[in-house]
Amino acid sequence: MRIPTWLPLLLVAAACPARAGDWPQLLGPARGGRAAADERLPDALAAAGPRRAWQRTAGPGYGGIVVAGGRAFLFHRSANAERLEALDAATGEPLWSLDQATTFAPQGGGNTGPLCTPAVAGERVVTFGAQGVLTCADAATGKRLWQVDTHRTFAAQEGYFGAGSTPLVIGDRVVANVGGTRREAGIVAFALADGAVAWSKTAEPASYAAPVAATVAGKPHVVIVTRYKCLLLDPVDGAIRWEFPFGQRGPTVNAAVPVILPGNLLLVTASYGIGSVGARFDGDGVARIWDGIDGLASQYCTPVAVGGHVYAFDGREDGPPGALVCLDPATGQRAWSVPDVGYGHVIAAGDKVLAVTNGGELILLAADPAAPRVLGRSRALDAAVRAPPALAGGRVYLRNDTQVVALDLTP
DSSP: OOOOOOOOEEOOSOSSOOOTTOBOSTTTTTTSSBOOTTOOOOSOBOTTOSEEEEEEEOOSOOOOOEEETTEEEEEEEETTEEEEEEEETTTOOEEEEEEEEOOOOOSSSSOSSOOOOOEEETTEEEEEOTTOEEEEEETTTOOEEEEEEHHHHHTBOOOSSOOOOOOEEETTEEEEEEEETTTTEEEEEEETTTOOEEEEEOOOOOOSOOOEEEEETTEEEEEEEOSSEEEEEOTTTOOEEEEEEOOOSSSOOOOSOOEEETTTEEEEEETTTTEEEEEEEOSSOEEEEEEESSSOOBSSOOOEEETTEEEEEEBOTTSSOEEEEEEETTTTEEEEEEEEEEOEEEEEETTEEEEEETTSEEEEEEOOTTSOEEEEEEEOOSSOOOSOOEEETTEEEEEOSSEEEEEEOOO
């Protein structure tokens, strides 16, 4: 790493164009786990839980629901196909579906469904299947607009659990961590219009961590964690501005999305003894300011930033019960920790955080670094929940391998 000449870093307003209240991609409008500015979480959560606005059946898959333009999009397994399904966000009624044949079976653990969350950009919706099939469809009709078999085209390995890095739509590009071994195709950008390859860079194997957008010196960039590195790239031509090692060989996973914070601050985290890195960066270089496993070492939960601190599950799903933690990202020091909670995902709206555990429990917290303040807990789903939640239109959308529910959070 080089000590950089500091340039202003502005948080990207959104990775995909979105209407107010939409949750158009993984982890919300800006892929940071925060809902749109007009969304609110309740002041309390009763033990009985929020009212179910609707529910419907679903097949296996770890990709979360996304909501845009009055539609909720579900990407799941149905028999021998990966199915993208558009639902009426208000009622859950099906609008259309698009199937892609698949023979995917994980090498061990996991399930047969797709891992990636859809991404909506205007009237287009992009999916990335477990066998590396990248598809763009018309969001209104479900018509397939283009498709690329990235594993076959770029000689990529399927991976232990299948392809799991949700692509990023940024401008007129779709940036994917393909992990191809042909033509230096670790990271590949496709034209949103027709799927043509815009550029390919590095020989980096794929991770399960999705890329995120940031604006550096007034220009859009992509921060991406691959199997062994963290990089900053220009989405227009793929130019690599900087990179540093992150991850390690062996039975490890990089799966949490990089977190971009005000003050030119970057946070990346993983479990398996890797831990977290806090760094400051610009377009010329990156400088590590702290690292370690004591503050945070998260398997796949992406921390959410609220008011200068981040909130996350620490630990891993397949280990001892994890802790909910509040961390100062500038120092790596914990403000507080609630042990033995489990593991799951966190999202935020306003000054509150909503944690969703793998066991299907909702935990509402005040985003207060002084002390953990739980505002309510309730059971939302009984079977295992591994897909990240969505918050849009006053509802939280959850799914597991058998059903999708929309829970009304309005008073």
